[in-house]
Amino acid sequence: MRVGGAAAIVAVGATEQGKLPGRDADDIAIEALGLALEEAGLDKDDLDGLITCKSAGADSGIDTSIGRKAGMDPAFSATLEYGTCNFSLHLAVMAIVSGMASTIGLVYGTNQKTGRHFAFTRAAGDEGSPGAPYGFHHVAGPAALAFRRHQALYGTTEAQLGRIAVSSRKWAMGNPLAIFRDEMTIDDYLASPYLVRPVRRADVTMISDGGAALVVTTRDRASGFPKAPVYVLAGAQQTGLRLYQNDDQLMRPWLRAVADRVYADANLTREDIDLLYIQDPTSVWVLQMLEWFGFCNVGEAGPFLETGATEPGGVLPLNTNGGQLSEAYMWGWLHLVEAVRQLRGEAGERQVGGARVALYCSSKAFEKGAATVLASEVP
Amino acid sequence: MTVLQPELDDPLLARFWEEAARNRLSFQRCRDCGYLRWPPAALCPRCWSRRAEWTEVDHGGAVWSFGVYERAFDPTFEAAVPYVVALVELDAGPRMIANVVGVDPDAVEVGMRVTAVFEPASDDAALVNFRPAA
Numbered sequence: 001m002r003v004g005g006a007a008a009i010v011a012v013g014a015t016e017q018g019k020l021p022g023r024d025a026d027d028i029a030i031e032a033l034g035l036a037l038e039e040a041g042l043d044k045d046d047l048d049g050l051i052t053c054k055s056a057g058a059d060s061g062i063d064t065s066i067g068r069k070a071g072m073d074p075a076f077s078a079t080l081e082y083g084t085c086n087f088s089l090h091l092a093v094m095a096i097v098s099g100m101a102s103t104i105g106l107v108y109g110t111n112q113k114t115g116r117h118f119a120f121t122r123a124a125g126d127e128g129s130p131g132a133p134y135g136f137h138h139v140a141g142p143a144a145l146a147f148r149r150h151q152a153l154y155g156t157t158e159a160q161l162g163r164i165a166v167s168s169r170k171w172a173m174g175n176p177l178a179i180f181r182d183e184m185t186i187d188d189y190l191a192s193p194y195l196v197r198p199v200r201r202a203d204v205t206m207i208s209d210g211g212a213a214l215v216v217t218t219r220d221r222a223s224g225f226p227k228a229p230v231y232v233l234a235g236a237q238q239t240g241l242r243l244y245q246n247d248d249q250l251m252r253p254w255l256r257a258v259a260d261r262v263y264a265d266a267n268l269t270r271e272d273i274d275l276l277y278i279q280d281p282t283s284v285w286v287l288q289m290l291e292w293f294g295f296c297n298v299g300e301a302g303p304f305l306e307t308g309a310t311e312p313g314g315v316l317p318l319n320t321n322g323g324q325l326s327e328a329y330m331w332g333w334l335h336l337v338e339a340v341r342q343l344r345g346e347a348g349e350r351q352v353g354g355a356r357v358a359l360y361c362s363s364k365a366f367e368k369g370a371a372t373v374l375a376s377e378v379p
Numbered sequence: 380m381t382v383l384q385p386e387l388d389d390p391l392l393a394r395f396w397e398e399a400a401r402n403r404l405s406f407q408r409c410r411d412c413g414y415l416r417w418p419p420a421a422l423c424p425r426c427w428s429r430r431a432e433w434t435e436v437d438h439g440g441a442v443w444s445f446g447v448y449e450r451a452f453d454p455t456f457e458a459a460v461p462y463v464v465a466l467v468e469l470d471a472g473p474r475m476i477a478n479v480v481g482v483d484p485d486a487v488e489v490g491m492r493v494t495a496v497f498e499p500a501s502d503d504a505a506l507v508n509f510r511p512a513a
Contacts, residue, residue, distance in 0.1 A: 120452045121452055129417065129418060129466075130418060131476040133500075134477055134508075135452075135456040135462055135464060135478070138452045141464060152488075152489035194449040195450050196447065196450070196464075197449055197461070244417070244466070245424060249474075250443075
């Protein structure tokens with residue numbers, strides 16, 4: 001999808017992350033939307049679009065419920081039942097470019113930590129082959145299979161995989177919003193117990209409560225807000241809905257198509273990317289996407305990570321918020337919040353100097369992938 | 380290995396476990412295109428035919444990859460830890476999640492040849508697991 005700056009993110013909002021006991025998930029979502037509206041200098045009635053995200057494993061997050069609770073009658077509203085915000089952002093851009101709406105609030109809120117409704121006894125992709133009776137539970141399971149396969153094919157080591165969690169933690173230490181900010185060395189990582197061998201606790205995100213929101217509008221309107229706009233240059237998607245009917249489904253080779261499309265539609269190459277965000281419910285997804293998006297050759301993510309390229313001061317700043325591994329779960333929504341803050345130059349001690357172009361890559365487990373290129377100016 | 384009762388509410392899936400209880404590894408073969416459906420389904424995902432017959436297939440396959448659960452996420456599995464979950468590519472075509480049993484978890488390898496074994500869960504249902512091929 002060639003966007004070329006026809007839509008822009010003009011405000012972001014994020015609530016406190018971690019444990020928000022006693023709070024309704026939709027209430028948390030509306031708080032986040034309020035923070036984004038405050039940053040935009042808008043009233044809720046200025047939004048003519050509302051895109052919400054269903055909370056994983058719960059019935060909350062539906063546009064009709066949030067609209068009622070927030071007292072809003074936007075011209076356009078919709079709900080996606082999966083997160084990462086990439087898919088939501090693409091829907092917003094399509095609505096804006098087509099004229100369905102002009103200024104849209106995108107929002108996600110969850111109380112899955114204190115609400116205790118997240119089912120760890122199902123693994124992602126379970127629909128492709130029933131796994132629960134075999135104890136194939138938690139996202140750590142498929143992540144372990146995918147990483148073991150990578151090890152067998154390419155000789156990747158656990159110490160190489162561990163560099164992802166360590167890199168994320170280093171970035172999180174500069175992020176006041178992050179839940180996990182204690183120093184973690186590669187030795188700490190290797191000394192920690194496995195969840196599903198060869199995957200450890202630090203390779204997997206922890207569930208948390210919180211909310212995040214964005215305001216997206218047209219290029220014409222984008223310059224009239226208190227904060228500098230962050231433009232959408234391109235978006236792309238590809239699905240793998242056939243699950244285990246596909247070869248090598250857990251390696252997700254179809255993500256390569258997302259990369260090819262998004263670079264072509266942004267008229268950029270990977271060398272133009274100043275900031276990389278990869279949605280990271282597990283570190284293994286990061287390993288895969290570094291390869292499929294061309295930052296190293298397929299099979300070479302292990303040695304690439306060992307160079308320290310993704311860490312603070314490295315040549316490829318990756319998940320400068322600490323990602324889902326260290327910042328907060330938020331189903332990846334905070335990656336976009338962070339990308340916007342970095343492109344505006346507001347990221348404090350973790351600010352990457354001169355950053356103008358960001359790429360955000362995400363996936364809905366083994367079923368679909370998405371990527372967006374954002375930039376502080378339209379080329 | 381602790382055995383969790385498989386899902387029997389879906390009649391097509393229940394048929395798979397019932398076949399296993401009779402030591403048969405059986406799938407629906409599409410009567411129109413020959414594709415083996417997994418998981419069981421009313422519709423062939425390849426040609427959309429609704430016609431199928433349950434067909435016993437060869438028990439052989441290979442481990443695509445595997446993980447070793449060092450922690451139980453469901454209390455039913457606490458006594459089973461550490462246990463091996465693998466994605467097995469059957470020679471017949473379907474790819475199944477299952478346990479690899481009868482072998483030290485450290486001896487399991489990607490690409491290892493395996494053969495189906497049937498683990499009774501009740502009088503009329505068994506899980507399909509795999510052990511290293513002789």
